[in-house]
Amino acid sequence: MELREFWLVIKRRWLLIVLPAIIVLVVLIITYSPPGQLYNAGIRFIASQEPSTLADDSDEQRLANWKSSEYAVNTLADWVRSGQFAELVSQELAGDGISVLAGDIQGGVASDSTRSMMTLSINYHNSQTLDRIMKAAATVLIEENHQGLPQLGGKSADLVQLDQPVVNAIPPGLSRQLDLPFRLVLAIAAGFGLAFLVEYLDPTIRDRYDLEKLGLSVVGEIPKR
Numbered sequence: 001m002e003l004r005e006f007w008l009v010i011k012r013r014w015l016l017i018v019l020p021a022i023i024v025l026v027v028l029i030i031t032y033s034p035p036g037q038l039y040n041a042g043i044r045f046i047a048s049q050e051p052s053t054l055a056d057d058s059d060e061q062r063l064a065n066w067k068s069s070e071y072a073v074n075t076l077a078d079w080v081r082s083g084q085f086a087e088l089v090s091q092e093l094a095g096d097g098i099s100v101l102a103g104d105i106q107g108g109v110a111s112d113s114t115r116s117m118m119t120l121s122i123n124y125h126n127s128q129t130l131d132r133i134m135k136a137a138a139t140v141l142i143e144e145n146h147q148g149l150p151q152l153g154g155k156s157a158d159l160v161q162l163d164q165p166v167v168n169a170i171p172p173g174l175s176r177q178l179d180l181p182f183r184l185v186l187a188i189a190a191g192f193g194l195a196f197l198v199e200y201l202d203p204t205i206r207d208r209y210d211l212e213k214l215g216l217s218v219v220g221e222i223p224k225r
Contacts, residue, residue, distance in 0.1 A: 028180060037170075040170050046160050096132065109122050
């Protein structure tokens with residue numbers, strides 16, 4: 001199809017092209033609600049080891065202590081993203097009279113570990129409640145981490161909390177900002193597809209070019225004006 005034919009199709013079917021975009025825009029305006037504000041807070045922990053009580057307090061023993069700390073935080077970084085940890089935090093909050101579902105906690109948890117240091121980060125839509133969630137999460141992580149470390153035989157690892165949680169508002173993500181333009185672009189693309197489909201199925205003969213495509217010779221042509 002030549003460029004001229006593309007233009008003629010667009011000129012004839014422009015309404016079909018813009019109609020899906022108009023429908024999408026109207027639906028978005030009717031159903032629009034401002035995105036809720038999210039907040040984030042994080043705490044860093046380090047796993048410590050008691051000094052060796054063995055007579056042979058060698059470099060190998062100290063290295064083993066460091067490796068044990070590293071293994072502990074790596075395992076706990078995975079455990080805090082589990083449903084078990086979220087349920088324990090929810091129960092800790094319930095003891096203080098705060099009701100937060102375990103699923104809401106688990107959905108906002110992120111964690112990372114570097115050597116013997118672990119970072120716990122949680123997102124939530126209420127800043128004051130998030131502060132309480134972080135404190136409950138720190139309590140569970142320090143006092144109940146043996147549930148995520150069965151290798152210790154029921155004994156909790158020694159975790160040291162390095163800082164207090166600071167709640168910060170999270171700015172809207174790029175996906176939220178591009179949501180409307182992206183949907184409109186998709187709707188316009190769908191409109192182009194619909195227009196060319198209708199054009200393809202339309203048997204109407206409009207000009208001499210349509211006749212020439214059929215192998216017919218044009219003897220004469222009556223101008224529109």
